[in-house]
Amino acid sequence: MTQALRVGEAAITTAIATEPAVELKGITKRFPGVVANRDICLSVTKGHIHAVVGENGAGKSTLMKILYGMQRPDEGEIRIDGAVVNFHTPGDAIAAGIGMVHQHFMLADNFTVLENVILGSEPRKGGLAVDFAAARRKIKEISDAYSLGVDPDALVEDLGVGDRQRVEILKVLYRGARILILDEPTAVLVPHEVDELFDNLRVLVREGLTILFISHKLDEVLKVADSITVIRRGTTVASVDPREVTARKLAELMVGSELPSPETRESTVTDVVTLEVSGLTMADPGAGPVAKGASAEELRAAGVRLLLDDISFTIHKGEVLGIAGVEGNGQAELVEAIMGMRAINAGTVSLSGADITGWSTLKRREGGIGFIPEDRHRHGLLLEAPLWENRILGHQTREPNVKGIWIDRAGARKDTQRIVEEYDVRTPGIDVDAAALSGGNQQKLIVGREMSGEPALLIASHPTRGVDVGAQAAIWDHLRNARAAGLAVLLISADLDELIGLSDSLKVILRGRIVADVDPASVTPEQLGSAMTGAGEETA
C-alpha cells in the first residue's frame, strides 16, 4: 500500500492538503423582503481554520445555519469532502460530521461535564442503562487527544467561561464532528482565554479537523485564521490570505469603503454627580433567608455568599465609568440592582441627588435612566413584535410614544424610522418583526432607543456585542457625543479595548467586590485581563 502510494507521492500529498472539507456553491437564501445570502461561494481546505467576516446583517449566521441544517437554502449546493449533501435538520449535518458551538453555551449548570456531554446522545434501548464508564473513557480520550484538559467529573457551575467553551467543543467532538462551526467564539473570553482557545483550535486542525468561525474581531481573525471569506450584503466579496491583509483593509473590504480614523479622547467629566451607589449588597438567594437590613459585613460574618459585596461609586455628568470583570462576577446583579430589577439587602442608589432605592424599574427609566441590557432577547426586545412596537417597549409613558394618555402610533413610527436611519439599522422596514433582524441590527435598534429622550444616565451592558466594526465605531461615536453633552454612562463590557477606549474611570469587579481601580489611559488589555482574574488582588 505504502509502496503503491509512493508513486507520485508529492502529487498525492498536495491533493490531500488542498482538498476542500466544505464547499458552498451558489448558495441563495431569501427571507420576506431580504436576500440574506446571494450566490455565496466558499471553500474551506481540510485542516484549515477558516474565518467568515462581514458587517451586521451580511448573512454570516444564515450561511452557517444552512451548513448546519437549521435552514434550507433556496438555491445552491453544499459539498462535504467532495460529496453533495442535502441537510434537512441539524441531525443530518451532525451525521455528516459537522458540529456547531453556539455563542451562548447550552450547558446545564448543575450537571457534571460528563452528564452534559452525553445528554441526548446516548440512546437507551430497551431500558438499558447508560454506560457511564465508557462515556468517561471516551471523554478522557478526546480531551487528551486534543489537549482540551476537560475533567469529566467537574460540575459545570464550577467552571469558568473558557472551560465551558472547551466542554462545548468536546461535546461536538464526542458526537463525531470533523468540521466545527464556531459562532463568535471569543466574544465572551478575556485575552488569555482567547490565546488558550486559539491553542486548542490549532491542535484540532493539526489533528485533521476543519474549523469555520464567525468573528467581528479582526485582529484575532488575522492571528488565527488560515484563510478568510468576506461577506458583504449577502454575497462573497473576497477570499483573502490573512498574511496579505491588515485589519483595516479587512474592515474596508467588509464595509466597501474607507473607515473613518478614530478620534482622540478629551475629558468631559464634570463635578456634578449623576449616579451615586453606596454600600450596595446582595446576598445569594441560594443562601436562604437572611436577616433583614443586615450589612455586608454582618452577612459575611454569618457565612452568607454575597453576589454584591458593599459596592460604592459615583458617576458624574459627562463621565463613563467602566466595570471590567470576568462574566459572572456580579456585573449582571449590579446592573439589575441599579435598575430596580432585583432586591438588594443593603445600600442605596441615588440619581441626580434623589434617592431612588425604592423606585420601580419603570419609574427609574422615567427618571432618566436608559438601559441597554445584556440579554437583548429577554430584556431588550419583543422578538415577535414589529420594530416600531419595540420602540415603545420600556418607554410606554414617554414621548414620542404617547400623546395625553394614548399611545401615539404615528409618533412611535416616525421615531423608529429616525433610529433606523441614525443608527443604520439594516431592515426592510419598521413593520418587520424584530426576530427578522440580524443580531447586530437588533442591538443597534436597542442602543438607538435607549439613547433617545436624552437620558441622564445610561447603563450599557455590552453595548456593541455582536455588532461589526463599522457599527461599533458608530455606537462609540454616539456614546462619546452624548457624554460630551452630559450623559453619565455605566459601561459593562467583555470587550477590553472598548472598556479602555471609552471609560474615563475603570473599576474591576471580582466575586461581587470592586477589587481594583485602574487608569484607562495607561492600562493594557493584558494587565486588565489579569486584574480581572484576581492576579495582584492583594495589592490592588
Ligand SMILES: Nc1ncnc2c1ncn2[C@@H]1O[C@H](COP(=O)(O)OP(=O)(O)OP(=O)(O)O)[C@@H](O)[C@H]1O
Ligand atoms: N428568520 C429570518 N426572517 C427574516 N429575515 C431574516 C431571518 N434571519 C435573518 N434574516 C435577515 O437576513 C439577513 C442576514 O442576517 P444574518 O443573521 O445572517 O446576518 P449576520 O451576518 O449573521 O449578522 P450579525 O453579525 O449581525 O449577526 C439580515 O438582513 C436579516 O435581517
